[in-house]
Amino acid sequence: MHWPDPDQRSRIEEIRDNLIACIAEAEREGWLGEVEGLQASLAGANGKLAQIDALVNRRSTAVELGMPGFGQSTGNVETTKPAS
Numbered sequence: 001m002h003w004p005d006p007d008q009r010s011r012i013e014e015i016r017d018n019l020i021a022c023i024a025e026a027e028r029e030g031w032l033g034e035v036e037g038l039q040a041s042l043a044g045a046n047g048k049l050a051q052i053d054a055l056v057n058r059r060s061t062a063v064e065l066g067m068p069g070f071g072q073s074t075g076n077v078e079t080t081k082p083a084s
Contacts, residue, residue, distance in 0.1 A: 004048045006056055016045040 004012065019042040026034040 003055055004052055006052050009049065009052050012045055012048050012052070016042065016049065019045060 019038055023035055023038045023042065026032075026038060
């Protein structure tokens, strides 16, 4: 799957807004076939925005890897005092 570049978010929002305006115009004019095609494009633009949001959220969320701390990784080491 090709993920859109998060830097292009504003451009995709602009496209989405334009599609919404075009759908409104097509509905006013009664161009039902045009409305259907524009709605498909709008769904694609909204999907791209959702992909960008998901990608940004994944990049900004810390992931707990379950790595052991230093004491846990070395185990318990018992030391004995030398006999005096």
